[in-house]
Amino acid sequence: MTDHELQLKSNQYRQKLLRYITEAGAGHTGGSLSCVDILNVLYNRVMNVSPENFNRPDRDRYIQSKGHSVEALYVVLADKGFYPESELETLCRYQSPFVGHPTRKVPGIEMNTGALGHGLPICVGLAIAAKLDGAQHRIFTLLGDGELAEGSNWEAAMSAAHYGLDNLTAILDHNTLQITGHTRDVCSNEPVDEKFASFGWHVVTVDGHDFAALTEVLTAKPVEGKPTIVIANTTKGRGVSFMENVVSWHHGVPSPEQYETAQAELVQAENELSEIR
Protein backbone atom coordinates (compact mmCIF):
# COMPACT_ATOMS: atom_id res chain seq x y z
CA MET A 1 0.00 0.00 0.00
CA THR A 2 1.42 3.39 -1.01
CA ASP A 3 1.62 6.42 1.25
CA HIS A 4 -1.09 7.95 -0.88
CA GLU A 5 -3.38 4.99 -0.38
CA LEU A 6 -2.72 5.15 3.36
CA GLN A 7 -3.64 8.82 3.34
CA LEU A 8 -6.95 8.01 1.70
CA LYS A 9 -7.52 5.22 4.19
CA SER A 10 -6.89 7.52 7.14
CA ASN A 11 -9.37 9.98 5.71
CA GLN A 12 -11.93 7.17 5.50
CA TYR A 13 -11.15 6.08 9.05
CA ARG A 14 -11.70 9.66 10.24
CA GLN A 15 -15.04 9.91 8.49
CA LYS A 16 -16.15 6.62 10.00
CA LEU A 17 -15.07 7.26 13.56
CA LEU A 18 -16.76 10.66 13.49
CA ARG A 19 -19.93 9.05 12.22
CA TYR A 20 -20.05 6.38 14.91
CA ILE A 21 -19.13 8.77 17.73
CA THR A 22 -21.78 11.24 16.58
CA GLU A 23 -24.46 8.56 16.25
CA ALA A 24 -23.56 7.10 19.65
CA GLY A 25 -23.47 10.52 21.28
CA ALA A 26 -20.35 9.38 23.12
CA GLY A 27 -16.65 8.91 22.52
CA HIS A 28 -13.25 10.54 22.49
CA THR A 29 -13.03 12.46 19.26
CA GLY A 30 -9.81 14.46 19.57
CA GLY A 31 -7.52 11.65 20.65
CA SER A 32 -9.00 9.22 18.14
CA LEU A 33 -8.28 11.65 15.32
CA SER A 34 -4.72 12.21 16.56
CA CYS A 35 -3.80 8.51 16.61
CA VAL A 36 -5.53 7.30 13.43
CA ASP A 37 -2.45 7.61 11.25
CA ILE A 38 -0.33 5.67 13.74
CA LEU A 39 -2.87 2.81 13.85
CA ASN A 40 -3.16 2.89 10.08
CA VAL A 41 0.58 2.37 9.66
CA LEU A 42 0.74 -0.27 12.41
CA TYR A 43 -2.09 -2.39 11.07
CA ASN A 44 -1.52 -1.90 7.34
CA ARG A 45 2.24 -1.85 7.13
CA VAL A 46 3.99 -3.00 10.28
CA MET A 47 2.22 -5.65 12.31
CA ASN A 48 1.67 -9.26 11.41
CA VAL A 49 -1.83 -9.58 12.80
CA SER A 50 -5.10 -10.51 11.13
CA PRO A 51 -8.34 -12.37 11.89
CA GLU A 52 -6.71 -15.45 10.38
CA ASN A 53 -3.69 -15.54 12.70
CA PHE A 54 -5.25 -14.03 15.81
CA ASN A 55 -5.21 -17.34 17.68
CA ARG A 56 -1.61 -18.03 16.77
CA PRO A 57 1.03 -17.28 19.40
CA ASP A 58 3.42 -15.78 16.82
CA ARG A 59 1.16 -12.85 15.91
CA ASP A 60 2.34 -9.36 16.73
CA ARG A 61 0.58 -7.82 19.73
CA TYR A 62 -0.97 -4.36 20.02
CA ILE A 63 -2.17 -3.00 23.36
CA GLN A 64 -3.94 0.36 23.32
CA SER A 65 -2.93 1.85 26.62
CA LYS A 66 -4.73 5.14 25.88
CA GLY A 67 -7.92 3.14 25.70
CA HIS A 68 -10.23 6.15 25.47
CA SER A 69 -9.34 6.52 21.79
CA VAL A 70 -10.81 3.11 21.07
CA GLU A 71 -13.10 4.45 18.32
CA ALA A 72 -10.07 4.79 16.05
CA LEU A 73 -9.09 1.19 16.81
CA TYR A 74 -12.64 -0.07 16.19
CA VAL A 75 -12.76 1.29 12.63
CA VAL A 76 -9.27 -0.03 11.86
CA LEU A 77 -10.13 -3.53 13.16
CA ALA A 78 -13.36 -3.52 11.12
CA ASP A 79 -11.35 -2.55 8.05
CA LYS A 80 -8.98 -5.45 8.76
CA GLY A 81 -11.95 -7.83 8.74
CA PHE A 82 -12.19 -8.68 12.42
CA TYR A 83 -15.95 -7.95 12.27
CA PRO A 84 -18.41 -6.30 9.90
CA GLU A 85 -18.24 -2.53 10.13
CA SER A 86 -22.02 -2.41 10.57
CA GLU A 87 -21.51 -3.72 14.13
CA LEU A 88 -20.07 -0.32 15.01
CA GLU A 89 -23.57 1.07 14.73
CA THR A 90 -24.06 -0.41 18.22
CA LEU A 91 -21.18 1.66 19.66
CA CYS A 92 -21.79 2.45 23.34
CA ARG A 93 -25.37 1.17 23.13
CA TYR A 94 -27.12 -1.24 25.50
CA GLN A 95 -25.37 -4.64 25.61
CA SER A 96 -22.97 -3.78 22.79
CA PRO A 97 -19.45 -5.20 23.09
CA PHE A 98 -18.23 -1.98 21.51
CA VAL A 99 -17.95 0.00 24.73
CA GLY A 100 -16.00 3.22 25.20
CA HIS A 101 -12.75 1.44 26.10
CA PRO A 102 -11.17 -1.70 24.64
CA THR A 103 -12.43 -5.09 25.81
CA ARG A 104 -11.55 -8.59 24.69
CA LYS A 105 -15.20 -9.15 23.82
CA VAL A 106 -14.36 -7.33 20.59
CA PRO A 107 -12.44 -9.53 18.13
CA GLY A 108 -8.90 -8.32 17.59
CA ILE A 109 -8.48 -6.74 21.00
CA GLU A 110 -5.81 -8.36 23.16
CA MET A 111 -6.45 -6.96 26.64
CA ASN A 112 -9.02 -4.86 28.45
CA THR A 113 -7.58 -1.39 28.88
CA GLY A 114 -8.70 2.15 29.44
CA ALA A 115 -7.68 2.87 33.00
CA LEU A 116 -4.48 4.78 32.31
CA GLY A 117 -0.98 3.58 33.06
CA HIS A 118 -1.79 -0.09 32.52
CA GLY A 119 -0.66 -0.82 28.96
CA LEU A 120 3.07 -0.61 29.38
CA PRO A 121 3.36 -3.04 32.34
CA ILE A 122 1.16 -5.54 30.48
CA CYS A 123 3.41 -5.18 27.43
CA VAL A 124 6.48 -5.84 29.55
CA GLY A 125 4.87 -9.13 30.59
CA LEU A 126 4.00 -9.97 26.98
CA ALA A 127 7.52 -9.11 25.84
CA ILE A 128 9.15 -11.21 28.56
CA ALA A 129 6.86 -14.12 27.66
CA ALA A 130 7.93 -13.81 24.02
CA LYS A 131 11.61 -13.71 24.99
CA LEU A 132 11.19 -16.81 27.17
CA ASP A 133 9.64 -18.62 24.20
CA GLY A 134 12.38 -17.47 21.83
CA ALA A 135 9.57 -15.99 19.73
CA GLN A 136 10.19 -13.31 17.10
CA HIS A 137 6.92 -11.41 17.23
CA ARG A 138 6.82 -7.82 18.41
CA ILE A 139 4.81 -6.03 21.05
CA PHE A 140 3.41 -2.53 20.42
CA THR A 141 1.57 -0.17 22.70
CA LEU A 142 0.12 3.29 22.22
CA LEU A 143 0.55 5.67 25.15
CA GLY A 144 -1.07 9.04 25.69
CA ASP A 145 1.11 11.88 26.84
CA GLY A 146 -1.26 12.88 29.65
CA GLU A 147 -1.15 9.23 30.71
CA LEU A 148 2.54 9.50 31.51
CA ALA A 149 1.70 11.13 34.84
CA GLU A 150 0.70 7.66 36.08
CA GLY A 151 3.69 6.26 37.93
CA SER A 152 3.12 2.72 36.74
CA ASN A 153 4.47 3.79 33.32
CA TRP A 154 7.82 4.58 34.85
CA GLU A 155 7.87 1.35 36.85
CA ALA A 156 7.35 -0.46 33.55
CA ALA A 157 9.87 1.72 31.74
CA MET A 158 12.49 0.70 34.29
CA SER A 159 11.77 -2.99 33.98
CA ALA A 160 11.57 -2.94 30.15
CA ALA A 161 15.09 -1.53 30.01
CA HIS A 162 16.28 -3.81 32.82
CA TYR A 163 15.17 -6.85 30.84
CA GLY A 164 16.48 -5.49 27.53
CA LEU A 165 13.12 -5.85 25.83
CA ASP A 166 14.02 -4.93 22.26
CA ASN A 167 10.84 -6.69 21.08
CA LEU A 168 8.80 -3.93 22.74
CA THR A 169 7.94 -0.65 21.03
CA ALA A 170 5.88 2.02 22.75
CA ILE A 171 4.45 4.82 20.65
CA LEU A 172 3.64 8.07 22.39
CA ASP A 173 0.70 9.92 20.84
CA HIS A 174 2.32 13.25 21.65
CA ASN A 175 -0.54 15.63 20.97
CA THR A 176 0.29 17.65 24.12
CA LEU A 177 -3.33 18.03 25.20
CA GLN A 178 -5.28 16.24 27.91
CA ILE A 179 -8.75 16.71 29.31
CA THR A 180 -7.88 19.70 31.51
CA GLY A 181 -5.62 21.53 29.11
CA HIS A 182 -2.09 21.57 27.77
CA THR A 183 0.01 18.79 29.27
CA ARG A 184 2.77 21.25 30.16
CA ASP A 185 0.23 23.17 32.29
CA VAL A 186 -1.40 20.13 33.91
CA CYS A 187 1.77 18.23 34.82
CA SER A 188 4.64 18.62 32.43
CA ASN A 189 6.33 15.45 31.23
CA GLU A 190 8.98 17.30 29.24
CA PRO A 191 11.62 16.63 28.20
CA VAL A 192 9.94 13.31 27.58
CA ASP A 193 12.62 12.08 25.16
CA GLU A 194 15.36 12.60 27.73
CA LYS A 195 13.31 10.89 30.39
CA PHE A 196 12.94 7.70 28.37
CA ALA A 197 16.56 7.87 27.22
CA SER A 198 17.75 8.14 30.81
CA PHE A 199 15.65 5.09 31.63
CA GLY A 200 17.63 3.13 29.04
CA TRP A 201 15.27 3.27 26.08
CA HIS A 202 16.07 3.83 22.42
CA VAL A 203 14.23 7.07 21.60
CA VAL A 204 13.00 8.17 18.18
CA THR A 205 10.99 11.30 17.48
CA VAL A 206 8.81 11.45 14.40
CA ASP A 207 5.94 13.35 12.81
CA GLY A 208 2.99 11.20 13.83
CA HIS A 209 1.07 12.05 10.67
CA ASP A 210 3.91 11.29 8.24
CA PHE A 211 3.27 7.80 6.89
CA ALA A 212 6.72 7.34 5.42
CA ALA A 213 8.47 8.48 8.59
CA LEU A 214 6.23 6.35 10.84
CA THR A 215 6.80 3.35 8.61
CA GLU A 216 10.53 3.83 8.66
CA VAL A 217 10.84 3.93 12.45
CA LEU A 218 8.27 1.21 13.12
CA THR A 219 9.79 -1.25 10.65
CA ALA A 220 13.39 -0.46 11.56
CA LYS A 221 15.38 -3.23 13.17
CA PRO A 222 15.20 -2.63 16.93
CA VAL A 223 18.34 -1.60 18.78
CA GLU A 224 19.58 -4.80 20.37
CA GLY A 225 18.87 -4.98 24.08
CA LYS A 226 16.80 -1.80 24.26
CA PRO A 227 13.06 -1.14 24.17
CA THR A 228 12.05 1.59 21.72
CA ILE A 229 9.87 4.63 22.35
CA VAL A 230 8.58 6.42 19.28
CA ILE A 231 7.59 9.93 20.24
CA ALA A 232 5.01 10.68 17.56
CA ASN A 233 4.23 14.38 17.42
CA THR A 234 0.56 14.62 16.55
CA THR A 235 -2.29 17.10 16.41
CA LYS A 236 -5.28 16.43 18.57
CA GLY A 237 -8.40 16.57 16.41
CA ARG A 238 -6.29 16.13 13.27
CA GLY A 239 -8.17 16.43 10.00
CA VAL A 240 -11.05 18.64 11.13
CA SER A 241 -10.04 22.29 11.21
CA PHE A 242 -12.28 23.39 14.07
CA MET A 243 -11.23 20.45 16.25
CA GLU A 244 -7.48 20.70 15.80
CA ASN A 245 -5.66 21.62 19.01
CA VAL A 246 -8.93 22.45 20.78
CA VAL A 247 -8.94 20.80 24.18
CA SER A 248 -12.73 20.56 24.48
CA TRP A 249 -12.72 17.96 21.70
CA HIS A 250 -10.96 15.52 24.07
CA HIS A 251 -14.33 13.90 24.59
CA GLY A 252 -16.51 16.36 22.76
CA VAL A 253 -19.18 14.84 20.53
CA PRO A 254 -20.16 16.76 17.37
CA SER A 255 -23.63 18.19 17.01
CA PRO A 256 -25.41 17.23 13.76
CA GLU A 257 -24.32 20.55 12.23
CA GLN A 258 -20.72 20.16 13.40
CA TYR A 259 -20.74 16.62 12.05
CA GLU A 260 -21.86 17.81 8.60
CA THR A 261 -19.19 20.50 8.56
CA ALA A 262 -16.50 18.03 9.62
CA GLN A 263 -17.55 15.43 7.08
CA ALA A 264 -17.64 18.05 4.32
CA GLU A 265 -14.04 18.99 5.15
CA LEU A 266 -12.95 15.38 5.11
CA VAL A 267 -14.78 14.66 1.85
CA GLN A 268 -13.16 17.69 0.27
CA ALA A 269 -9.77 16.49 1.46
CA GLU A 270 -10.57 13.04 0.09
CA ASN A 271 -11.49 14.53 -3.30
CA GLU A 272 -8.29 16.53 -3.39
CA LEU A 273 -6.29 13.43 -2.54
CA SER A 274 -8.07 11.50 -5.29
CA GLU A 275 -7.27 14.22 -7.81
CA ILE A 276 -3.60 14.07 -6.89
CA ARG A 277 -3.75 10.42 -7.76
Added chain:
Amino acid sequence: MSAPAPSLFSPEAQAMIAQLGLVRGRANLEEFAATLQELAEQDHQIIAVTSDSRGSGKLGPFGKALPKQIVEVGIAEQNLVGITAGLAAGGKQSFGVSPACFLTARALEQIKNDVCYSDVPATLVGISAGVSYGALGSTHHSLHDLAALRAISNITILVPADNFETRAAIQAAAASPHPVYVRFGKAAMIDLQEPEARFEVGKAITLREGTDVAFIATGETVIHCLLAAEKLAQDGIQARVVSMHTIKPLDEKAILEAGRECRAVVTAEEHSIHGGLGEACAGVLMQAGVAVPLRIVGIPDEDTVTGSQADIFRHYGISMEGLSQTALELLEKSESLA
Protein backbone atom coordinates in the same frame (compact mmCIF):
# COMPACT_ATOMS: atom_id res chain seq x y z
CA MET B 1 14.98 -31.80 67.39
CA SER B 2 11.46 -30.46 67.43
CA ALA B 3 10.61 -26.96 66.37
CA PRO B 4 10.00 -24.42 69.13
CA ALA B 5 6.41 -24.31 70.29
CA PRO B 6 4.35 -21.80 68.33
CA SER B 7 3.62 -18.87 70.54
CA LEU B 8 0.20 -18.57 68.93
CA PHE B 9 -1.06 -21.13 71.43
CA SER B 10 -1.49 -20.94 75.20
CA PRO B 11 0.04 -23.76 77.28
CA GLU B 12 -3.43 -25.28 77.58
CA ALA B 13 -3.90 -25.13 73.82
CA GLN B 14 -0.49 -26.67 73.27
CA ALA B 15 -1.41 -29.52 75.60
CA MET B 16 -4.58 -29.99 73.56
CA ILE B 17 -2.57 -30.13 70.34
CA ALA B 18 -0.38 -32.83 71.85
CA GLN B 19 -3.38 -34.71 73.23
CA LEU B 20 -5.05 -34.70 69.81
CA GLY B 21 -1.84 -35.93 68.23
CA LEU B 22 -1.80 -33.07 65.74
CA VAL B 23 1.44 -32.74 63.81
CA ARG B 24 3.26 -29.49 63.31
CA GLY B 25 3.87 -28.59 59.71
CA ARG B 26 5.81 -25.72 58.24
CA ALA B 27 4.63 -22.25 57.35
CA ASN B 28 2.12 -22.21 54.51
CA LEU B 29 4.52 -19.79 52.86
CA GLU B 30 7.21 -22.47 52.73
CA GLU B 31 4.76 -25.08 51.52
CA PHE B 32 3.66 -22.67 48.78
CA ALA B 33 7.23 -22.04 47.61
CA ALA B 34 8.10 -25.73 47.58
CA THR B 35 4.89 -26.63 45.73
CA LEU B 36 5.35 -23.89 43.15
CA GLN B 37 8.92 -24.98 42.51
CA GLU B 38 7.89 -28.62 42.04
CA LEU B 39 5.19 -27.61 39.60
CA ALA B 40 7.48 -25.19 37.75
CA GLU B 41 10.17 -27.84 37.36
CA GLN B 42 7.63 -29.98 35.54
CA ASP B 43 5.99 -27.15 33.61
CA HIS B 44 8.27 -24.45 32.26
CA GLN B 45 5.28 -22.26 31.41
CA ILE B 46 4.96 -21.48 35.12
CA ILE B 47 6.58 -18.14 35.90
CA ALA B 48 6.95 -16.46 39.30
CA VAL B 49 7.01 -12.66 39.49
CA THR B 50 8.38 -11.01 42.61
CA SER B 51 8.65 -7.44 43.88
CA ASP B 52 11.89 -7.60 45.83
CA SER B 53 10.05 -10.33 47.72
CA ARG B 54 11.76 -13.56 46.76
CA GLY B 55 13.29 -13.69 50.23
CA SER B 56 10.07 -13.01 52.11
CA GLY B 57 8.26 -15.27 49.64
CA LYS B 58 10.72 -18.12 50.29
CA LEU B 59 11.40 -18.20 46.55
CA GLY B 60 15.19 -18.02 46.82
CA PRO B 61 15.59 -21.74 46.01
CA PHE B 62 13.08 -21.38 43.15
CA GLY B 63 15.13 -18.54 41.69
CA LYS B 64 18.35 -20.54 41.95
CA ALA B 65 16.85 -23.70 40.46
CA LEU B 66 14.79 -22.02 37.75
CA PRO B 67 16.37 -18.63 37.01
CA LYS B 68 14.56 -18.29 33.67
CA GLN B 69 11.20 -18.77 35.35
CA ILE B 70 11.41 -15.93 37.83
CA VAL B 71 10.89 -12.26 36.97
CA GLU B 72 12.01 -9.63 39.47
CA VAL B 73 10.36 -6.23 39.13
CA GLY B 74 11.69 -4.49 42.20
CA ILE B 75 9.49 -2.67 44.68
CA ALA B 76 6.72 -1.90 42.20
CA GLU B 77 3.44 -3.69 42.86
CA GLN B 78 1.41 -2.07 40.08
CA ASN B 79 4.05 -3.14 37.59
CA LEU B 80 4.17 -6.60 39.19
CA VAL B 81 0.47 -7.17 38.59
CA GLY B 82 0.58 -5.71 35.07
CA ILE B 83 3.55 -7.89 34.13
CA THR B 84 1.91 -10.94 35.71
CA ALA B 85 -1.18 -10.25 33.58
CA GLY B 86 0.95 -9.71 30.46
CA LEU B 87 2.82 -12.97 31.01
CA ALA B 88 -0.50 -14.77 31.38
CA ALA B 89 -1.82 -13.16 28.19
CA GLY B 90 1.42 -14.25 26.53
CA GLY B 91 0.75 -17.91 27.22
CA LYS B 92 2.34 -18.35 30.63
CA GLN B 93 0.82 -19.58 33.89
CA SER B 94 2.04 -16.69 35.99
CA PHE B 95 2.24 -16.26 39.76
CA GLY B 96 2.67 -12.70 41.07
CA VAL B 97 3.98 -12.90 44.63
CA SER B 98 4.02 -9.92 46.98
CA PRO B 99 3.06 -9.00 50.54
CA ALA B 100 -0.75 -9.09 50.62
CA CYS B 101 -1.04 -5.58 52.05
CA PHE B 102 0.73 -3.89 49.12
CA LEU B 103 -0.38 -6.29 46.41
CA THR B 104 -4.07 -5.81 47.03
CA ALA B 105 -4.12 -2.15 48.03
CA ARG B 106 -1.53 -0.42 45.86
CA ALA B 107 -2.26 -2.54 42.80
CA LEU B 108 -6.00 -3.05 43.25
CA GLU B 109 -6.84 -1.38 39.96
CA GLN B 110 -4.36 -3.60 38.11
CA ILE B 111 -5.92 -6.65 39.77
CA LYS B 112 -9.40 -5.44 38.82
CA ASN B 113 -8.60 -4.57 35.19
CA ASP B 114 -5.47 -6.31 33.93
CA VAL B 115 -6.11 -9.63 35.65
CA CYS B 116 -9.82 -10.00 36.44
CA TYR B 117 -11.51 -7.92 33.74
CA SER B 118 -9.17 -9.33 31.09
CA ASP B 119 -9.69 -12.78 32.66
CA VAL B 120 -6.18 -14.16 32.18
CA PRO B 121 -4.63 -17.23 33.88
CA ALA B 122 -2.72 -15.25 36.48
CA THR B 123 -2.47 -16.15 40.14
CA LEU B 124 -1.78 -13.48 42.73
CA VAL B 125 -0.20 -14.71 45.92
CA GLY B 126 -0.62 -12.47 48.95
CA ILE B 127 2.06 -13.40 51.45
CA SER B 128 2.31 -12.34 55.10
CA ALA B 129 -1.42 -11.65 55.06
CA GLY B 130 -3.66 -10.58 57.91
CA VAL B 131 -1.59 -9.55 60.92
CA SER B 132 1.42 -11.75 60.07
CA TYR B 133 3.63 -8.69 60.24
CA GLY B 134 2.25 -8.08 63.73
CA ALA B 135 4.31 -5.35 65.31
CA LEU B 136 5.14 -3.63 62.02
CA GLY B 137 1.78 -1.95 62.29
CA SER B 138 -1.21 -1.11 60.18
CA THR B 139 0.73 -0.22 57.02
CA HIS B 140 1.76 -3.87 56.82
CA HIS B 141 -1.46 -5.51 57.93
CA SER B 142 -3.72 -6.85 55.22
CA LEU B 143 -7.21 -6.70 56.68
CA HIS B 144 -8.99 -5.51 53.55
CA ASP B 145 -7.91 -7.90 50.81
CA LEU B 146 -10.76 -10.39 51.07
CA ALA B 147 -13.31 -7.56 51.16
CA ALA B 148 -11.78 -5.81 48.17
CA LEU B 149 -11.35 -8.90 46.01
CA ARG B 150 -14.75 -10.36 46.90
CA ALA B 151 -16.27 -7.36 45.15
CA ILE B 152 -14.40 -8.05 41.90
CA SER B 153 -15.78 -10.59 39.44
CA ASN B 154 -13.75 -13.33 37.71
CA ILE B 155 -11.44 -14.23 40.60
CA THR B 156 -11.25 -17.26 42.84
CA ILE B 157 -10.11 -16.51 46.39
CA LEU B 158 -8.33 -19.24 48.36
CA VAL B 159 -7.23 -19.01 51.99
CA PRO B 160 -5.67 -22.31 53.02
CA ALA B 161 -5.66 -23.46 56.63
CA ASP B 162 -2.69 -25.80 56.62
CA ASN B 163 0.08 -27.18 54.43
CA PHE B 164 -2.25 -29.69 52.83
CA GLU B 165 -4.72 -27.03 51.74
CA THR B 166 -1.88 -24.78 50.59
CA ARG B 167 -0.42 -27.45 48.35
CA ALA B 168 -3.83 -28.23 46.89
CA ALA B 169 -4.62 -24.53 46.43
CA ILE B 170 -1.41 -23.88 44.49
CA GLN B 171 -1.98 -26.96 42.35
CA ALA B 172 -5.50 -25.75 41.58
CA ALA B 173 -4.23 -22.26 40.76
CA ALA B 174 -1.57 -23.63 38.42
CA ALA B 175 -4.27 -25.53 36.53
CA SER B 176 -6.76 -22.68 36.39
CA PRO B 177 -7.42 -20.77 33.15
CA HIS B 178 -8.82 -17.90 35.23
CA PRO B 179 -7.54 -15.48 37.91
CA VAL B 180 -6.87 -16.80 41.39
CA TYR B 181 -5.88 -15.07 44.62
CA VAL B 182 -4.22 -17.14 47.34
CA ARG B 183 -3.35 -15.61 50.71
CA PHE B 184 -1.58 -16.90 53.79
CA GLY B 185 0.74 -15.92 56.60
CA LYS B 186 4.15 -16.97 57.69
CA ALA B 187 3.61 -18.73 61.00
CA ALA B 188 4.25 -22.47 61.27
CA MET B 189 1.04 -24.41 60.79
CA ILE B 190 -0.53 -27.47 62.33
CA ASP B 191 -1.62 -30.23 59.94
CA LEU B 192 -5.39 -30.52 60.12
CA GLN B 193 -6.22 -32.73 57.18
CA GLU B 194 -5.83 -36.36 56.53
CA PRO B 195 -3.51 -36.65 53.52
CA GLU B 196 -6.20 -38.39 51.50
CA ALA B 197 -8.77 -35.67 52.23
CA ARG B 198 -10.09 -34.18 49.04
CA PHE B 199 -9.60 -30.49 48.40
CA GLU B 200 -12.03 -29.05 45.91
CA VAL B 201 -12.19 -25.36 45.04
CA GLY B 202 -15.51 -23.98 46.24
CA LYS B 203 -16.25 -26.88 48.59
CA ALA B 204 -15.64 -26.40 52.30
CA ILE B 205 -14.02 -29.16 54.37
CA THR B 206 -15.83 -30.19 57.53
CA LEU B 207 -13.09 -31.08 59.98
CA ARG B 208 -15.39 -32.00 62.83
CA GLU B 209 -19.09 -32.78 63.02
CA GLY B 210 -21.42 -31.22 65.58
CA THR B 211 -24.86 -29.66 65.88
CA ASP B 212 -24.64 -27.36 68.91
CA VAL B 213 -22.49 -24.66 67.41
CA ALA B 214 -20.70 -24.34 64.08
CA PHE B 215 -17.35 -22.68 63.64
CA ILE B 216 -16.87 -21.53 60.07
CA ALA B 217 -13.30 -20.34 59.74
CA THR B 218 -10.67 -19.65 57.15
CA GLY B 219 -6.90 -19.75 56.95
CA GLU B 220 -4.83 -19.63 60.07
CA THR B 221 -7.79 -19.22 62.39
CA VAL B 222 -9.12 -22.71 61.65
CA ILE B 223 -6.79 -24.50 64.08
CA HIS B 224 -7.97 -22.26 66.89
CA CYS B 225 -11.57 -23.19 66.16
CA LEU B 226 -10.68 -26.86 66.14
CA LEU B 227 -9.08 -26.53 69.56
CA ALA B 228 -12.07 -24.53 70.82
CA ALA B 229 -14.37 -27.33 69.63
CA GLU B 230 -12.31 -29.84 71.57
CA LYS B 231 -12.45 -27.66 74.67
CA LEU B 232 -16.24 -27.30 74.35
CA ALA B 233 -16.54 -31.07 74.03
CA GLN B 234 -15.24 -31.31 77.60
CA ASP B 235 -18.49 -29.58 78.61
CA GLY B 236 -20.55 -31.85 76.40
CA ILE B 237 -21.00 -29.29 73.64
CA GLN B 238 -20.62 -30.64 70.14
CA ALA B 239 -19.11 -28.08 67.81
CA ARG B 240 -18.85 -28.39 64.05
CA VAL B 241 -15.68 -27.02 62.45
CA VAL B 242 -15.70 -26.01 58.81
CA SER B 243 -12.58 -24.94 56.96
CA MET B 244 -13.82 -22.45 54.38
CA HIS B 245 -10.67 -22.45 52.27
CA THR B 246 -12.50 -20.93 49.31
CA ILE B 247 -13.86 -17.47 50.01
CA LYS B 248 -15.03 -17.11 46.43
CA PRO B 249 -16.97 -18.95 45.11
CA LEU B 250 -18.38 -19.52 48.57
CA ASP B 251 -19.75 -22.92 49.59
CA GLU B 252 -23.24 -21.67 50.38
CA LYS B 253 -24.52 -25.20 51.00
CA ALA B 254 -22.08 -25.76 53.86
CA ILE B 255 -23.02 -22.40 55.39
CA LEU B 256 -26.76 -23.07 55.16
CA GLU B 257 -26.34 -26.55 56.61
CA ALA B 258 -24.40 -25.06 59.52
CA GLY B 259 -27.08 -22.39 60.05
CA ARG B 260 -29.97 -24.86 59.85
CA GLU B 261 -28.45 -27.76 61.77
CA CYS B 262 -26.67 -25.86 64.57
CA ARG B 263 -28.01 -23.55 67.26
CA ALA B 264 -25.34 -20.91 66.71
CA VAL B 265 -22.65 -19.98 64.20
CA VAL B 266 -19.26 -18.42 64.95
CA THR B 267 -17.09 -17.27 62.05
CA ALA B 268 -13.38 -16.62 62.37
CA GLU B 269 -10.91 -14.91 60.04
CA GLU B 270 -7.64 -13.00 60.10
CA HIS B 271 -9.25 -10.01 58.42
CA SER B 272 -11.41 -7.03 59.19
CA ILE B 273 -14.85 -7.99 60.43
CA HIS B 274 -16.11 -5.89 57.50
CA GLY B 275 -16.44 -7.52 54.10
CA GLY B 276 -14.72 -10.81 54.85
CA LEU B 277 -15.86 -14.36 55.51
CA GLY B 278 -18.17 -13.46 58.42
CA GLU B 279 -20.25 -10.92 56.55
CA ALA B 280 -20.32 -13.25 53.55
CA CYS B 281 -21.77 -16.03 55.73
CA ALA B 282 -24.26 -13.61 57.28
CA GLY B 283 -25.39 -12.59 53.81
CA VAL B 284 -25.91 -16.19 52.73
CA LEU B 285 -27.91 -17.03 55.86
CA MET B 286 -30.06 -13.90 55.81
CA GLN B 287 -30.90 -14.18 52.14
CA ALA B 288 -32.02 -17.76 52.67
CA GLY B 289 -34.15 -16.70 55.64
CA VAL B 290 -32.09 -18.72 58.10
CA ALA B 291 -32.16 -16.88 61.42
CA VAL B 292 -29.42 -18.15 63.71
CA PRO B 293 -27.35 -16.34 66.35
CA LEU B 294 -24.09 -15.42 64.64
CA ARG B 295 -20.86 -13.85 65.82
CA ILE B 296 -18.17 -12.58 63.47
CA VAL B 297 -14.73 -12.96 65.02
CA GLY B 298 -11.96 -11.04 63.31
CA ILE B 299 -10.16 -7.74 63.57
CA PRO B 300 -12.61 -5.02 64.61
CA ASP B 301 -12.91 -1.66 62.90
CA GLU B 302 -10.31 0.17 64.97
CA ASP B 303 -6.59 0.92 65.01
CA THR B 304 -5.28 -2.61 65.43
CA VAL B 305 -3.58 -3.27 68.75
CA THR B 306 0.23 -3.42 68.68
CA GLY B 307 2.04 -6.68 69.15
CA SER B 308 2.99 -9.95 67.55
CA GLN B 309 0.51 -11.97 65.50
CA ALA B 310 -0.01 -14.10 68.62
CA ASP B 311 -0.69 -11.03 70.77
CA ILE B 312 -3.17 -9.69 68.25
CA PHE B 313 -4.95 -13.01 67.92
CA ARG B 314 -5.31 -13.33 71.69
CA HIS B 315 -6.41 -9.70 72.06
CA TYR B 316 -9.28 -10.16 69.64
CA GLY B 317 -10.30 -13.58 70.89
CA ILE B 318 -8.89 -15.63 68.03
CA SER B 319 -7.70 -18.34 70.37
CA MET B 320 -9.00 -21.56 71.85
CA GLU B 321 -10.09 -19.70 74.95
CA GLY B 322 -11.62 -16.73 73.16
CA LEU B 323 -13.49 -18.73 70.57
CA SER B 324 -14.89 -21.28 73.01
CA GLN B 325 -16.07 -18.43 75.26
CA THR B 326 -17.73 -16.69 72.31
CA ALA B 327 -19.48 -19.94 71.41
CA LEU B 328 -20.77 -20.39 74.96
CA GLU B 329 -22.13 -16.84 75.09
CA LEU B 330 -23.83 -17.32 71.76
CA LEU B 331 -25.38 -20.61 72.80
CA GLU B 332 -26.82 -18.91 75.91
CA LYS B 333 -28.31 -16.28 73.67
CA SER B 334 -29.65 -19.00 71.43
CA GLU B 335 -31.36 -20.67 74.39
CA SER B 336 -32.87 -17.40 75.59
CA LEU B 337 -34.33 -16.92 72.11
CA ALA B 338 -35.76 -20.44 71.99
